[in-house]
Amino acid sequence: xxxxxxxxxxxxxxxxxxxxxxxxxxxxxxxxxxxxxxxxxxxxxxxxxxxxxxxxxxxxxxxxxxxxxxxxxxxxxxxxxxxxxxxxxxxxxxxxxxxxxxxxxxxxxxxxxxxxxxxxxxxxxxxxxxxxxxxxxxxxxxxxxxxxxxxxxxxxxxxxxxxxxxxxxxxxxxxxxxxxxxxxxxxxxxxxxxxxxxxxxxxxxxxxxxxxxxxxxxxxxxxxxxxxxxxxxxxxxxxxxxxxxxxxxxxxxxxxxxxxxxxxxxxxxxxxxxxxxxxxxxxxxxxxxxxxxxxx
Amino acid sequence: xxxxxxxxxxxxxxxxxxxxxxxxxxxxxxxxxxxxxxxxxxxxxxxxxxxxxxxxxxxxxxxxxxxxxxxxxxxxxxxxxxxxxxxxxxxxxxxxxxxxxxxxxxxxxxxxxxxxxxxxxxxxxxxxxxxxxxxxxxxxxxxxxxxxxxxxxxxxxxxxxxxxxxxxxxxxxxxxxxxxxxxxxxxxxxxxxxxxxxxxxxxxxxxxxxxxxxxxxxxxxxxxxxxxxxxxxxxxxxxxxxxxxxxxxxxxxxxxxxxxxxxxxxxxxxxxxxxxxxxxxxxxxxxxxxxxxxxxxxxxxxxxxxxxxxxx
Ligand code: FES
Numbered sequence: 001x002x003x004x005x006x007x008x009x010x011x012x013x014x015x016x017x018x019x020x021x022x023x024x025x026x027x028x029x030x031x032x033x034x035x036x037x038x039x040x041x042x043x044x045x046x047x048x049x050x051x052x053x054x055x056x057x058x059x060x061x062x063x064x065x066x067x068x069x070x071x072x073x074x075x076x077x078x079x080x081x082x083x084x085x086x087x088x089x090x091x092x093x094x095x096x097x098x099x100x101x102x103x104x105x106x107x108x109x110x111x112x113x114x115x116x117x118x119x120x121x122x123x124x125x126x127x128x129x130x131x132x133x134x135x136x137x138x139x140x141x142x143x144x145x146x147x148x149x150x151x152x153x154x155x156x157x158x159x160x161x162x163x164x165x166x167x168x169x170x171x172x173x174x175x176x177x178x179x180x181x182x183x184x185x186x187x188x189x190x191x192x193x194x195x196x197x198x199x200x201x202x203x204x205x206x207x208x209x210x211x212x213x214x215x216x217x218x219x220x221x222x223x224x225x226x227x228x229x230x231x232x233x234x235x236x237x238x239x240x241x242x243x244x245x246x247x248x249x250x251x252x253x254x255x256x257x258x259x260x261x262x263x264x265x266x267x268x269x270x271x272x273x274x275x276x277x278x279x280x281x282x283x284x285x286x287x288x289x290x291x292x293x294x295x296x
Numbered sequence: 297x298x299x300x301x302x303x304x305x306x307x308x309x310x311x312x313x314x315x316x317x318x319x320x321x322x323x324x325x326x327x328x329x330x331x332x333x334x335x336x337x338x339x340x341x342x343x344x345x346x347x348x349x350x351x352x353x354x355x356x357x358x359x360x361x362x363x364x365x366x367x368x369x370x371x372x373x374x375x376x377x378x379x380x381x382x383x384x385x386x387x388x389x390x391x392x393x394x395x396x397x398x399x400x401x402x403x404x405x406x407x408x409x410x411x412x413x414x415x416x417x418x419x420x421x422x423x424x425x426x427x428x429x430x431x432x433x434x435x436x437x438x439x440x441x442x443x444x445x446x447x448x449x450x451x452x453x454x455x456x457x458x459x460x461x462x463x464x465x466x467x468x469x470x471x472x473x474x475x476x477x478x479x480x481x482x483x484x485x486x487x488x489x490x491x492x493x494x495x496x497x498x499x500x501x502x503x504x505x506x507x508x509x510x511x512x513x514x515x516x517x518x519x520x521x522x523x524x525x526x527x528x529x530x531x532x533x534x535x536x537x538x539x540x541x542x543x544x545x546x547x548x549x550x551x552x553x554x555x556x557x558x559x560x561x562x563x564x565x566x567x568x569x570x571x572x573x574x575x576x577x578x579x580x581x582x583x584x585x586x587x588x589x590x591x592x593x594x595x596x597x598x599x600x601x602x603x604x605x606x607x608x
Binding site: 009010013014015016017037038039040041043044045046047048049050051052053054057058061105106108109154155157158159160169194195197199200202203204206207208210211214240243244278279280281 | 455458493497498499501503504507514520523534535536539540543544546547551552555562563574575578583584585593595598601603605606608
């Protein structure tokens with residue numbers, strides 16, 4: 001399937017290992033990603049603290065660019081971008097008079113959003129459009145024996161009414177399903193649906209760090225070997241801030257955190273280098289050893 | 297329809313630790329979780345304690361965790377949550393101490409509500425007749441006025457789980473209700489107190505309260521409304537506000553986020569160097585530095601024009 005692709009800033013900036021992992025996995029599973037190179041930042045929830053109409057206009061601009069290229073599904077790999085895009089899209093499609101007002105803001109740019117775009121996250125597209133049966137046939141390196149703690153991130157879960165949960169009520173179980181499909185074992189723990197603390201990390205670091213310590217520790221207590229997340233911001237929080245969180249909590253945690261595409265790619269036969277597994281702050285060595293993923 | 301309930305039980309007078317008890321009740325197709333619990337109490341176990349009154353989602357007494365999420369028991373139909381699993385788990389609200397079974401101590405909830413001054417404070421001489429207020433401004437407040445103080449949002453708040461001092465979604469939504477009221481004369485003073493630590497900038501935007509609220513108050517959105525109000529009224533000397541400003545500038549001029557510039561702006565000079573050095577070193581070792589030269593999109597000027605058109 002063909003998608004308009006918005007990688008978000010973080011997959012190329014804060015977590016630069018993510019972008020190459022995504023493009024490699026997408027090509028392998030037959031997702032054609034048409035990158036929107038003129039799309040702008042979605043605002044990541046932050047610009048909404050300044051001006052809602054601005055956020056709606058900026059996102060409508062991206063949707064209009066996708067429409068111009070004849071693409072009806074906009075796929076992202078960042079939960080936060082997905083959350084903002086889905087809620088703006090919901091608002092614009094529900095309220096035609098408001099959409100008209102936003103289009104006024106775009107007119108000078110020669111753009112108009114007609115309201116035809118559907119927003120999805122790579123995790124959703126894999127389950128809903130490609131299908132887990134199909135994914136299973138591609139697994140060449142099943143991740144047997146690895147216990148995985150899924151960490152969703154807020155914006156693929158809430159608020160449900162803008163995220164298509166009416167149509168797909170089990171979107172809160174997709175990580176577990178993917179983990180099982182790849183041959184690994186999902187574990188349940190307190191925290192999988194909670195906040196990673198990223199949005200307050202620069203504002204109230206101690207609270208953010210407590211969240212990181214709680215979730216990584218809870219996953220560890222339940223026997224997880226790794227955590228996996230579909231959100232690069234959650235990844236920064238859980239991986240990069242983990243040493244500091246662990247210090248603040250006064251106990252070693254050392255929980256490797258994988259991006260979802262890295263875990264999928266590892267099962268599909270990509271090597272350590274292609275998946276950027278050596279570029280994390282918390283070493284993924286235990287995973288590399290257990291999964292037998294090729295060192296390349 | 298036969299329904300299985302798995303209920304949290306704790307009586308501080310007789311129990312060392314909390315336990316769980318399982319019950320089975322027969323309910324009509326349109327039965328609610330509250331009806332199930334009342335059936336348990338009436339016919340099977342008279343010691344089960346819970347709060348309820350109106351049974352119509354009005355009084356706000358019956359908030360509890362149902363299948364792990366805070367909801368009103370009287371508004372939650374069994375049929376509505378059937379797909380979540382065969383047995384329904386029922387627990388007391390979170391972030392508040394348990395008094396007995398499903399009854400929690402809401403003192404902290406009410407205390408925080410009081411600290412935001414939950415009443416109109418008009419300025420100037422008393423008006424001779426009723427205040428005329430525009431429809432739009434009342435519509436804006438109406439969302440927040442729907443609050444029935446059930447506590448569901450506070451129960452699920454992820455910040456309160458790590459920091460009891462946070463004012464929390466219910467009190468802050470109430471704060472908005474008065475700060476945004478055109479009849480109130482103390483908006484600035486109110487906003488000044490809400491930008492203090494434990495106030496509006498401590499929300500982590502997790503949407504838990506938006507999901508939990510049975511009355512669509514969307515407390516988090518009201519907190520975001522106050523962030524906008526605070527910045528607009530010049531209260532920009534906080535990390536939160538600087539973060540928004542830095543973010544906004546970066547997108548305005550390049551179309552994309554410049555993570556380095558944002559960190560410099562948020563932490564201020566020269567603190568950002570100290571704050572970020574350990575992260576920078578670790579990243580360097582992993583060949584993981586984000587691009588130092590920020591590259592925007594080639595049509596960035598168009599994005600700038602959108603910002604300018606909207607006065608940002
Ligand atoms: S009993 Fe009044 S709100 Fe449920």
